[in-house]
Amino acid sequence: MACACMVSCASATVDVSCSSEQSIQPPAWLHAPSLPRFNGPLKLRQSLLSPRPWVSSRFSIRCSSQKRPQYVPNTIDDPNYVRIFDTTLRDGEQSPGATLTSKEKLDIARQLAKLGVDIIEAGFPIASPDDLEAVKLIAKEVGNDVSDDGYVPVICGLARCNKADIDAAWEGVKHALRPRIHTFIATSDIHMQYKLRKSPDEVVKIASDMVSYARSLGCEDIEFSPEDAGRSNPEFLYRILEEVIKAGATTLNIPDTVGYTLPLEFGQLIANIKANTKGADNVIISTHCQNDLGLATANTLSGAANGARQLEVTINGIGERAGNASLEEVVMAIKCRGQEQMNGLRTGIQTKHIAVTSKMVTDYTGMVVQPHKAIVGANAFAHESGIHQDGMLKFKGTYEILSPDDVGLSRTDESGIVLGKHSGRHALKTRLQQLGYELDGNELDAVFQRFKAVAEKKKVKLLDEDLEALLLDKVFQPSSVWALKDLQVVCGSLGLPTATVKLADVDGAEYIACSIGTGPVDAALKAVDSIIKIPVTLLEYSLSAVTEGIDAIATTRVVIRSEIAHTSMHAQTGKPVLRTFSGTGASMDVVVSSVRAYISAINKMLGFKDIQKDKTSVISTEHKVSVQ
Numbered sequence: 118m119a120c121a122c123m124v125s126c127a128s129a130t131v132d133v134s135c136s137s138e139q140s141i142q143p144p145a146w147l148h149a150p151s152l153p154r155f156n157g158p159l160k161l162r163q164s165l166l167s168p169r170p171w172v173s174s175r176f177s178i179r180c181s182s183q184k185r186p187q188y189v190p191n192t193i194d195d196p197n198y199v200r201i202f203d204t205t206l207r208d209g210e211q212s213p214g215a216t217l218t219s220k221e222k223l224d225i226a227r228q229l230a231k232l233g234v235d236i237i238e239a240g241f242p243i244a245s246p247d248d249l250e251a252v253k254l255i256a257k258e259v260g261n262d263v264s265d266d267g268y269v270p271v272i273c274g275l276a277r278c279n280k281a282d283i284d285a286a287w288e289g290v291k292h293a294l295r296p297r298i299h300t301f302i303a304t305s306d307i308h309m310q311y312k313l314r315k316s317p318d319e320v321v322k323i324a325s326d327m328v329s330y331a332r333s334l335g336c337e338d339i340e341f342s343p344e345d346a347g348r349s350n351p352e353f354l355y356r357i358l359e360e361v362i363k364a365g366a367t368t369l370n371i372p373d374t375v376g377y378t379l380p381l382e383f384g385q386l387i388a389n390i391k392a393n394t395k396g397a398d399n400v401i402i403s404t405h406c407q408n409d410l411g412l413a414t415a416n417t418l419s420g421a422a423n424g425a426r427q428l429e430v431t432i433n434g435i436g437e438r439a440g441n442a443s444l445e446e447v448v449m450a451i452k453c454r455g456q457e458q459m460n461g462l463r464t465g466i467q468t469k470h471i472a473v474t475s476k477m478v479t480d481y482t483g484m485v486v487q488p489h490k491a492i493v494g495a496n497a498f499a500h501e502s503g504i505h506q507d508g509m510l511k512f513k514g515t516y517e518i519l520s521p522d523d524v525g526l527s528r529t530d531e532s533g534i535v536l537g538k539h540s541g542r543h544a545l546k547t548r549l550q551q552l553g554y555e556l557d558g559n560e561l562d563a564v565f566q567r568f569k570a571v572a573e574k575k576k577v578k579l580l581d582e583d584l585e586a587l588l589l590d591k592v593f594q595p596s597s598v599w600a601l602k603d604l605q606v607v608c609g610s611l612g613l614p615t616a617t618v619k620l621a622d623v624d625g626a627e628y629i630a631c632s633i634g635t636g637p638v639d640a641a642l643k644a645v646d647s648i649i650k651i652p653v654t655l656l657e658y659s660l661s662a663v664t665e666g667i668d669a670i671a672t673t674r675v676v677i678r679s680e681i682a683h684t685s686m687h688a689q690t691g692k693p694v695l696r697t698f699s700g701t702g703a704s705m706d707v708v709v710s711s712v713r714a715y716i717s718a719i720n721k722m723l724g725f726k727d728i729q730k731d732k733t734s735v736i737s738t739e740h741k742v743s744v745q
């Protein structure tokens with residue numbers, strides 16, 4: 118039987134007709150050498166539709182209509198569709214220091230609409246006149262911007278269970294095409310006794326009266342939350358929820374306000390509420406999980422698996438204290454595993470807008486996302502270890518369950534390879550090839566050794582400029598006559614800058630010299646001079662950091678002139694002139710970098726006429742120290 122079917126391949130989403138064979142273009146990453154290569158349209162057989170955990174996430178197939186269901190407050194005509202309620206502008210803004218201006222809130226609301234969230238909680242209008250104005254603005258602008266397919270987000274305002282709050286919330290949201298009032302009151306013993314100082318009976322009456330009041334204003338979409346439901350007596354929850362349903366609530370949101378529950382426990386709570394609350398079949402059950410134990414995403418997914426069809430989340434997981442369940446984690450988990458593990462759950466989120474939304478929220482709130490944050494962290498699609506990089510180079514499915522394209526991330530290096538201290542030769546060689554350098558064998562080994570040594574010290578990843586500097590320093594050098602073995606400098610404002618240098622000659626014999634100078638570089642170059650004993654003049658010296666940061670690699674370029682030999686013909690006068698030689702060096706230590714460059718130029722000079730150093734001219738024999 119044919120059915121409407123959606124295939125989501127990396128960033129592309131293709132509607133196909135689902136019969137026994139379907140024709141779609143394969144995603145690029147499917148071209149793994151170890152798998153059959155598909156050059157034409159991929160024939161998708163039914164066997165490919167069966168769960169294949171290692172592929173399904175990067176290649177998810179859904180056999181249902183992907184149209185967003187028509188919005189009706191208390192029901193969804195697709196049992197697998199989960200509404201995404203974004204509360205970045207309300208709970209998210211409760212993050213200490215995350216205050217947003219009205220303009221920023223409007224920008225974020227517009228972005229949330231692009232993302233396709235079903236409900237935007239735009240603020241807590243009673244909190245301040247600014248909050249009310251921002252909610253109004255969002256309701257008027259974003260809440261009336263209907264897309265071609267009929268989508269327009271619900272605009273919601275929060276209110277305590279009192280008339281003033283509800284009036285303010287209605288004042289804010291009523292301009293939207295789909296306005297919602299969200300009212301809440303705490304139901305745990307601890308909150309009722311110590312915070313509200315009200316009996317359970319009083320709380321039930323207030324809740325029911327205030328839901329009725331909200332309905333009486335003309336709002337047909339009412340959400341009610343029993344605050345601290347995670348620590349509330351379940352029997353009391355069933356009772357109060359039944360009363361608010363009778364009073365006209367259309368969504369029952371179950372907050373784990375202090376992030377106290379464990380995933381199985383929270384899932385069971387949702388299942389129990391659905392089973393034991395009269396009228397629960399005619400409303401939407403929602404989750405609102407705080408992250409105090411780091412379980413917000415897990416609890417939210419557990420709630421969805423147990424029948425919740427609205428999930429309250431924030432971008433980047435920001436929110437009160439440790440934050441809320443993060444939109445990107447919840448949505449991508451459903452996208453990645455919903456088909457296979459959650460009976461085909463789906464959301465209406467356009468996931469390719471996730472990265473930019475995350476960035477906007479970071480910029481506006483100043484709440485920086487940790488590098489290893491799932492989905493949107495800087496490292497979420499980066500691979501540093503040699504074994505992983507080797508796997509990624511061979512087939513991305515080895516270490517990636519999602520494609521960065523799915524969340525709107527592009528990376529300059531398609532394999533997401535970050536060169537660092539854990540990288541191997543495969544990754545280094547590949548990156549060098551991409552930069553245009555073909556290295557193998559000893560050359561590759563030599564660069565690899567230097568690369569490892571630098572990567573050990575460098576805290577941030579190695580950039581292309583770093584690699585090129587290493588290549589210049591290690592590979593594109595004249596054949597070595599003298600080599601720097603060790604270097605030590607003493608400098609500062611106390612005493613004279615002094616350098617001790619150990620060089621090895623072409624036979625491996627070592628020579629040490631010590632010198633003072635005007636600074637550490639000058640002292641080190643003089644110590645080199647005193648070993649090599651060939652008069653040269655330093656004509657040019659330049660030092661630059663190839664990348665940013667205190668641990669950047671410094672490259673040095675020097676130009677020297679031999680004062681005793683090595684002439685060339687002047688192009689205009691035809692007279693012999695003393696020849697100049699340049700050299701480059703690189704190191705995270707500026708003095709080492711300088712000495713390497715200097716020795717490189719000297720080696721070039723010595724190699725030019727094939728004049729090996731005159732061993733009799735060195736001032737010290739092996740391991741003897743000469744101090745100038």
Ligand SMILES: CC(=O)SCCNC(=O)CCNC(=O)[C@H](O)C(C)(C)COP(=O)(O)OP(=O)(O)OC[C@H]1O[C@@H](n2cnc3c(N)ncnc32)[C@H](O)[C@@H]1OP(=O)(O)O
Pocket residue numbers: 208211241243244245276277278279301302303312313314344374437
């Ligand atoms: C779990 C959550 O995230 S709830 C949302 C939390 N968000 C915020 O609080 C942000 C915005 N808040 C504010 O700007 C202020 O708290 C306001 C404007 C809402 C209220 O300020 P104030 O009137 O000065 O009250 P304050 O915040 O000090 O105390 C809260 C009062 O509301 C009562 N209250 C708390 N929750 C509720 C509720 N859901 N329904 C009714 N009353 C409530 C408290 O018992 C307390 O009443 P009391 O003054 O009789 O003791």
Ligand SMILES: CC(C)C(=O)C(=O)O
Pocket residue numbers: 208301342344345370372373374375405407
């Ligand atoms: C207002 C409610 C839903 C809330 O934010 C919470 O309980 O965490």
Ligand SMILES: [Mg+2]
Pocket residue numbers: 208372374405407437
């Ligand atoms: Mg909350």
